Amino acid sequence: MDAFAPMPPNWTEKAVHALDVCCPSCHAPIAEAKQVWINRRSPVFTEDHRRKWQEFYHCSCGMSWWMWSSDRPPTDLKKPDLGDLSTDGFPGMDF
Template identity: 55%
Template sequence: MEAFTRNAPDWTKTATHAFDFCCPRCEASSREAKKVWLNRYAPVTMENYRRKWQEFYLCECEQVWWAWSNERPSFEDNHN
């Protein structure tokens, strides 16, 4: 499984920062991604000592995007 490998897969090199936690090209959710890689080996510590990390997604439309883990919408936000 690629999502938890230590080294970034080659496909992550062209990633664009998505500010709405969805594909910036077609607005597909992270759940629709063809591939996922979580950069859990380089977390950022925030002012409240909580950690966040980059999550990379390869969308069905071939756009590669990333967002911070703390920006992920809650499950309830997506299923009301």
């Protein structure tokens, strides 16, 4: 299953909106989901003009659930913000 497939998989049809960042049934974390699909065809724009998408998760317990991409916790996999450390006079730019 491709998380970026244009068409949703069948298991997303019965997905429920999770209020916590885990399976609403067994409380498994999102990293343990056996399938993921991101609805990139219909972004929603926040008050500060940022995009967010519905992320669908299919848990090994059989439950399907979704949450907003903006609800996902921070990750340690992306580069940290360097702030104003630029030596070229462009604050906040990563060189």
